Amino acid sequence: MAQNIRLRHAQSGVITTGFYGFSWTTLFFSGFPAIFRGDLITGVIVLILSASSFWLVAIIWAFLYNRVYTTRLLERGYVFDDDPEKVRAAHDNVWQITSWLRGFSDY
16 A cells, blocks of 8 residues: 655755555556656556556556655655654665665666
8 A cells, every 4th residue: 555755855845745655556557647647758668568568567567666756756856754754664665675776777
C-alpha cells in the first residue's frame, strides 16, 4: 500500500506529495499514473513495455514506481517536510532501493 509523504522544494518552497510503497494504481493502470504525475516519457515507455510483455512489466513496475518518483523529486531539490516518523519511514524505504540501483551504475 502506498504511503504519502509531504515534500518541499528547498529553494522555492513549493510543496508536493511524494509516495513510497506498492502502487496499486500502477498495477491496474500501468504507465498512466506516471503520465498524470507529469512523467510522460516514463509513462509511455512503461505502457509500451507492459503491453508487449502481457503486463508483466506493470506488475514489476508497481513495486518500484513510487520510490523512483519520490527519488527523482529528491534529486530535483525537494526535501522531506512531514512528521518525523513518516520522514524516517520514507527515507528508509526510498533510499533502500536507490542505493541498490546506484550500485549497478558502477559497472
